[in-house]
Amino acid sequence: MAGIKALVGLSFGGAIGLMFLMLACSLPNYNSYWPLFVLIFYVLSPLPHCIARRCTEETDTASSACREFTLFLTTGIVISGFGLPLILARAEVIEWGACGLVLTGNAVIFVTIFAFFLIFGRSDDFGWQPW
Template sequence: MAGIKALISLSFGGAVGLMFLMLGCALPQYNQYWPLFVLFFYILSPIPYCIARRLVDDTDATSNACKELAIFLTTGIVVSAFGLPIVFARAALIYWGACALVLTGNTVIFATILGFFLVFGSNDDFSWQQW
């Protein structure tokens, strides 16, 4: 039952984050859809870590170069997702209010992705690997 509550709360967090992203795009005073390019970063961010978890044997207590590289690449993707709306706002493609809404949505979405890996990332009987 705890897994279902976690899944519902993570779904709610994802919906709230996407709502902020859509508000930054579709409100009548902003009306620019350039910030939707951050959706690519939402899709790309968990991929390096998922690949590293599949390739690495987790019995070793020391750090692993493959897992460290995956965390580094994920960090680069997340920083790029926060930088893109700022670059768009500086280039006057979007307004600063839309940038703030997109950055708020980024924070919520990436917190939701992190929460997903924290809740379903352990190797117990209810794991994300069964999805």
Template sequence: MAGVKALVGLSFSGAIGLTFLMLGCALEYYGVYWPLFVLIFYVLCPIPHFIAKRVSDDTDAASSACRELAYFFTTGIVVSAFGLPIILARHPKLCEIKWNSCLKK
């Protein structure tokens, strides 16, 4: 039952995050759709885990180097998903997003 609660909580927080991302882009006050490029990171995030799961077929509880490398790449992708709106907000000549739009992400 604890696994189901964690899955429901994760789904709920993901839905809230996507809602804030859409609001940060689609509201008339902001009106810039550049932060939607964060969705690319959302799609890329589980790929290292799936590759590591496919490659390492050991069933013991000890972590393998492949799995640890997948965690490292996944962490880098997640940090990049938070960093992209900040970089876009700091450089107004690159694209004109506002800081409020960046913070709603």
């Protein structure tokens, strides 16, 4: 039952983050759909971790080069997700208010993705391990 509550909480967090992103795109003051390109970073951010988890076995004693490279790629993707709205706002493609909404949505979505891997990433009896 705890896994279901966590999954519902994570889906609520994802919905709130996407709501901020949609508000940044569709409010009449902003009316620009350029911030939707951040969705690419939402999809790309968990990929290095998932690929590395399939290729290497999990060891708690030491850090491997594959794991460090995975963290480096994930960090670059997340920072790019925060940097894109700032660059678009600086270039005056989007308004600064829309940039603030996108950055808020980014924070919520990336924390939700991180929480998903914290909750369901360890080996337990829930059954998300084969994914």
